[in-house]
Amino acid sequence: MTASANQSSQVILRTNGVSKSFGKFKALSNVSAEFNRGAITSIIGPNGAGKSTYFNVLSGAFAPSAGRVEFEGRDVTNVPQHQFAHMGIAKSFQITNVFPLLTTRENVRVGLQAFVSRFDMWRPRAKLPGLVEKADELLALVGLWDRRERLAKELAHGEQRALEIGMALAANPRLLLLDEPTAGxxxxxxxxxxxxxxxxxxxxxxxxxxxxxxxxxxxSDRILVLHHGELLAQGTPAEVRQNDQVKRVYLGQREH
Structure with missing residues (x-):
């Protein structure tokens, strides 16, 4: 394998010149970045920097106005969002999205059933064996096994966020996108x-x-810093911490 091919295989997600406009407002401008396989990459920036817009482009919620998004070397720029889970991409939103009147286990089981039976989410459980066991495995992974019989609405806020991640993991994704996972x-x-x-x-x-x-x-293994819709800096936490532009526009004395 050539050095360039090996480097390419390490990149799971890439954006090339991605821009996004809403009317006359340009939320993103020519953002090119690579996300390495097996790494934790954080996207940061001040309010209005374009973080949420970029997240929505990465997750397929927004099609970019210009540019290209690639997942594992495949152009997914215009792939419908509902197909992303079946490609290996799952996401968890800033606002918790669970079924409050279902138990914790049932929430994850619904996620599993939706993935296994794409066009018949409510098919009887008996026709899809192993879902309860798999749901319990995922609940154990996210630390909620002992809450499996509790209604989702009875969980603490942090537990509800963990539950949502458990639901996202039902698709067994290779890439997990998290939007402000610790909000609130x-x-x-x-x-x-x-x-x-x-x-x-x-x-x-x-x-x-x-x-x-x-x-x-x-x-984080790597950090991307957005500012006014543009990629201001990227690198390791140490590199970003020492970047003069980042310190001037974002970090400064605010870090705590």
Whole structure:
């Protein structure tokens, strides 16, 4: 294998010159970046930097106005969002999205059933053997096995976020996209989520949008910094921390 081919195989996701406009407003401008397989990459930036827009482009929710998105070497720029899970990409949103009146186990089982039986999500459980066992495996992975019989609405906020990640894992993704996974969490919940993300990254690639600098610097292999819709800097946490432009426009004295 050539050096260039080996380097390419290490890249799971790539954007080339991605831009996104909403009317006359340009939310993203010519963003090119590579995301390495098996790494935790965080996307950071001030409010209005374009983080959420970029996340939505990466996850297929928005088609870019210009540019190209590639997943494992395949052009997925215009692939419908509902096909992403079947390609190996799963996501968890900033706003928790669970079924509050179902138990924790049932929430994950629905996710599994939707993936296994794409066009018949509510097919009787008996016709899809092994779903309860698999659901329990995923609940154990995200630390919720002992809450498996609890209604989702009875879970603490941090537990609901972990449940949503468990539902995303139902598709057995190679790439997991997390949008502000610690939003609204207490310091203790944040630490639990940070440990979970690190554990999940041992078997899959993780890309997250996050604003808590201490968490980002503590768990990321690589960081992308957006500013006014443009890629301001990228590198390891140490490189980003020492970048003069980043310190001037974003980090400064705000890190805590």
């Amino acid at each position: 969490m207490s310091p203790e919940e944040t630490r639990v989520m940070m440990d979970l993300i690190v554990k999940l990254a041992k078997e899959r690639t993780v890309i997250l949008v996050e604003h808590k600098m201490k968490l980002v610097m503590g768990i």
